[in-house]
Amino acid sequence: MRNVPTCIFSSSEAPRASHGHALDAYVQIGSLSKTLTATALAQLVSESVIQMDAPLEHLLPVPPGTGITLKHLAQHTSGLPRLPPNVKGRDPYAAFDAAALDNVLRSLDTLITTPSGDTDEYSNLGYAVLGAALTAAAGMPYEELVHRHVLAPLGITEMSSAPPRERRLHSRGLFGRPRRPWTMDGAILPAGGFWATPRATADLVTALLVDRRLGEPALSWQRAGTVLWHNGATGDASVFAGATQDGRWAMVHRLTGRADRTDELGVETLQQATPGTPPPHLS
Numbered sequence: 001m002r003n004v005p006t007c008i009f010s011s012s013e014a015p016r017a018s019h020g021h022a023l024d025a026y027v028q029i030g031s032l033s034k035t036l037t038a039t040a041l042a043q044l045v046s047e048s049v050i051q052m053d054a055p056l057e058h059l060l061p062v063p064p065g066t067g068i069t070l071k072h073l074a075q076h077t078s079g080l081p082r083l084p085p086n087v088k089g090r091d092p093y094a095a096f097d098a099a100a101l102d103n104v105l106r107s108l109d110t111l112i113t114t115p116s117g118d119t120d121e122y123s124n125l126g127y128a129v130l131g132a133a134l135t136a137a138a139g140m141p142y143e144e145l146v147h148r149h150v151l152a153p154l155g156i157t158e159m160s161s162a163p164p165r166e167r168r169l170h171s172r173g174l175f176g177r178p179r180r181p182w183t184m185d186g187a188i189l190p191a192g193g194f195w196a197t198p199r200a201t202a203d204l205v206t207a208l209l210v211d212r213r214l215g216e217p218a219l220s221w222q223r224a225g226t227v228l229w230h231n232g233a234t235g236d237a238s239v240f241a242g243a244t245q246d247g248r249w250a251m252v253h254r255l256t257g258r259a260d261r262t263d264e265l266g267v268e269t270l271q272q273a274t275p276g277t278p279p280p281h282l283s
Helices: 030-046 070-074 098-106 124-138 142-154 198-210 259-272
Strands: 006-010 013-018 222-224 227-233 238-244 249-254
Touching: 006 198, 006 259, 013 198, 030 070, 030 124, 030 142, 030 198, 030 227, 030 238, 070 124, 098 124, 124 142, 142 198, 198 238, 198 249, 227 259, 238 259, 249 259
Parallel strands: none
Antiparallel strands: 006 013, 006 249, 222 227, 227 238, 238 249
């Protein structure tokens, strides 16, 4: 079995990279991007720019009466399906651009599967819509919004939808050729399009979940007992990040789209970690 490039950070050991991974190269973090979107929402609410329970129709050109609020989108109770229409192929989100999102918004009532607020259904589409709503409310592009309200206050610079190509790390195919990553910088960006260095990703996790420098963790984080966590996966990358109330935390990134083992390794690392603050070299 081929070794998978792996990078591990935790509260109780020095960062380590193996099998060709790197601590400071940019990698896709998939749905962990949702924590940036939801944190941006929380910040805008705290600054009275928008309200958490604002109806979606007040911000975007959606049919009236859907009942969907920003809070529903953030906590995956909007009733929207997991994926946008026509997501398929080797590069599934490549065609989901601004025009495609606009078409979805104008017929959003036809996509709702359950009444908003009734059922938890994890939705990439919901977060794409949430990102568009935040952009409309703040009057600035989505990525500028995230940098201004989340990354800059935390002093994190190495997160981007389009990092320098020479600093990107890709998984490799059978003959060692770099695989072409999914295109995630269009309308799906708020749901899963960021690249980041593992070091910056660990900084984000500790800042939001351990130090809580921007307040209580946002609605995007999943809960399992005392653990707050989130994962993410694209075609060729996967990540797990989590923390406990006593200060233990872990972040695992692997250059493979097979996320199950990444999640398992992340949980194992978190269980074996000891409480503590981030090592000095993470600051």
